[in-house]
Amino acid sequence: MFMKQGAEAKVSVCDFYGKPCIVKERFPKAYRHPSLDKTLTLRRIKAEVRAIMRCRLQGINVPALYFVDLERSCIYMEWVKNSRSVRDYIDKVQGQGDAMDSRLKQLATSIGHVLGRMHTHNIIHGDLTTSNMLLQGSLDEYKLWLIDFGLSDIEAAAEDKGVDLYVLERAILSSHPKTREFFEDILSAYRTANKGGADAVIDKLEEVRLRGRKRTMVG
Ligand SMILES: Nc1ncnc2c1ncn2[C@@H]1O[C@H](COP(=O)(O)OP(=O)(O)O)[C@@H](O)[C@H]1O
Ligand SMILES: [Mg+2]
Known part of the structure; x- marks a missing residue:
């Protein structure tokens, strides 16, 4: 199910092995050179994953990470419901x-x-x-x-x-x-x-x- 599309990413919801899940997909930007675009997207995904892990390890409330699909530039994470x-x-x-x-x-x-x-x-x-x-x-x-x-x-x-x-x-x-x-x-x-x-x-x-x-x- 589709939820939101921002400037950087498309957010949709799904079910991840029975858990309510958000998929954050970063899509290619047409105005950027493709290889630069890939590099930037990868950098952002890595930054996001790293910070989420680090926060969770410190007990700071961030969504649980479920899965990272670098191929499709997607992060699957806990859906903070309601x-x-x-x-x-x-x-x-x-x-x-x-x-x-x-x-x-x-x-x-x-x-x-x-x-x-x-x-x-x-x-x-x-x-x-x-x-x-x-x-x-x-x-x-x-x-x-x-x-x-x-x-x-x-x-x-x-x-x-x-x-x-x-x-x-x-x-x-x-x-x-x-x-x-x-x-x-x-x-x-x-x-x-x-x-x-x-x-x-x-x-x-x-x-x-x-x-x-x-x-x-x-x-
Ligand atoms: N884990 C989540 N649980 C609930 N809502 C979320 C979650 N992640 C994102 N959203 C919703 O989707 C919007 C866009 O996601 P965000 O990660 O902020 O990407 P963007 O770079 O597009 O701002 C958020 O403002 C929020 O409303
Ligand atoms: Mg945002």
Whole structure:
């Protein structure tokens, strides 16, 4: 059954030996040279598989890997059923007054924690957006899942972690109005979960913000 087609991949659902399964197939891009396209696709599949494995080994919620078909550029993984994206969640709870404030606080804490743990293990997601995080459960009790690791990397440098957070900050501020405090709450939870490293990462984040601002002033 077909589900979604993004710019990079087609996602469909199937049954994998009785388990609900997602097939993520990366298709060739006509505008790219075929051999470059193959190399990039392979690199993304490998990055995705590596990061998913590494997260799972650390107990971070990511879909279980079922099968990798390099020939057909497909990853078969656990289907996170009855979930919605963080993006949809925020849209849904915005405008709910007090309930909104406490729900967004709780959500920011969950996100900050998982990102802090992920960075502690040197996993850089590479495409942190509110669409690449899923919430499974009800509005008040849920499990947070990370997905879409095709642009990920394993890297210890604070710079890469700072850029990872910057990408998320831009994504949040551009998709959701009035969420400045939400991102600040993510950072405070991040600090608790990445005790040794958070200061250096947030310094880098501030550097990257300044660079971004300069670029917009010049350009
Ligand atoms: N394991 C999964 N369980 C449930 N939904 C998923 C899963 N993987 C992907 N999806 C859905 O498919 C969409 C696209 O998948 P994603 O991995 O983010 O690829 P893309 O590179 O196209 O953004 C996600 O935003 C999500 O809605
Ligand atoms: Mg995605």
